[in-house]
Amino acid sequence: QITLKESGPTLVKPTQTLTLTCTFSRFSLSASGVGVGWIRQPPGKALEWLALIYWDDDKRYSPSLKSRLTITKDTSKNQVVLTMTNMDPVDTGTYYCAHALIVGVPYWFAPWGQGTLVTVSS
Amino acid sequence: DIQMTQSPSTLSASVGDRVTITCRASQSIGSWLAWYQQKPGKAPKLLIYKASSLESGVPSRFSGSGSGTEFTLTISSLQPDDFATYYCQHSETFGQGTKVEIK
Numbered sequence: 087q088i089t090l091k092e093s094g095p096t097l098v099k100p101t102q103t104l105t106l107t108c109t110f111s112r113f114s115l116s117a118s119g120v121g122v123g124w125i126r127q128p129p130g131k132a133l134e135w136l137a138l139i140y141w142d143d144d145k146r147y148s149p150s151l152k153s154r155l156t157i158t159k160d161t162s163k164n165q166v167v168l169t170m171t172n173m174d175p176v177d178t179g180t181y182y183c184a185h186a187l188i189v190g191v192p193y194w195f196a197p198w199g200q201g202t203l204v205t206v207s208s
Numbered sequence: 209d210i211q212m213t214q215s216p217s218t219l220s221a222s223v224g225d226r227v228t229i230t231c232r233a234s235q236s237i238g239s240w241l242a243w244y245q246q247k248p249g250k251a252p253k254l255l256i257y258k259a260s261s262l263e264s265g266v267p268s269r270f271s272g273s274g275s276g277t278e279f280t281l282t283i284s285s286l287q288p289d290d291f292a293t294y295y296c297q298h299s300e301t302f303g304q305g306t307k308v309e310i311k
Contacts, residue, residue, distance in 0.1 A: 132304045133252065133297075135302060148300065149209070184251075189240075195244075195254065196257075
């Protein structure tokens with residue numbers, strides 16, 4: 087079955103850049119209708135969509151975070167990388183990557199990775 | 209931007225109860241709505257997609273309905289494993305979540 091796993095630092099300092107890698111298996115990010123998204127969740131709060139990369143390398147970003155985010159894919163390595171610049175303590179939370187099923191414009195996520203907790207603190 | 213509003217924020221119920229959660233979109237989204245279940249410390253799990261399609265492996269006590277701007281997730285008979293937080297989603301927008309807790 088499809089699996090995804092996030093990796094990256096657990097602690098970053100304010101103003102630093104966060105780089106997270108999503109390593110997946112059992113699907114191809116070259117296949118039409120497939121994407122990988124990043125979603126985060128501050129402790130005790132709701133899910134927040136961050137970014138999505140499509141099979142054709144199209145990319146979408148959260149409007150409120152667009153200036154800080156970059157999403158890329160390496161199809162040969164089955165990896166998607168998210169970078170977030172100028173980290174702040176409010177960016178603390180669990181970061182998830184997820185496989186996206188894209189039907190034209192709408193999409194949904196299944197399955198999700200286990201998530202990785204990132205703490206921003208000096 | 210489309211906003212998704214869930215109600216209630218918290219719901220207290222007993223095992224065996226029929227439970228309904230509502231999600232409203234700020235503009236019509238057709239049937240393009242998904243529902244997720246999240247348990248503490250775990251990743252969300254897809255339950256329903258395209259408003260009413262049950263994801264493979266999800267118990268049949270879960271059902272979804274609605275179109276346009278109003279959608280519902282129904283659990284026909286609440287089981288102990290169902291106490292969790294539920295989120296609706298339309299593409300890049302998630303609802304704020306509904307926590308189903310034990311009464």
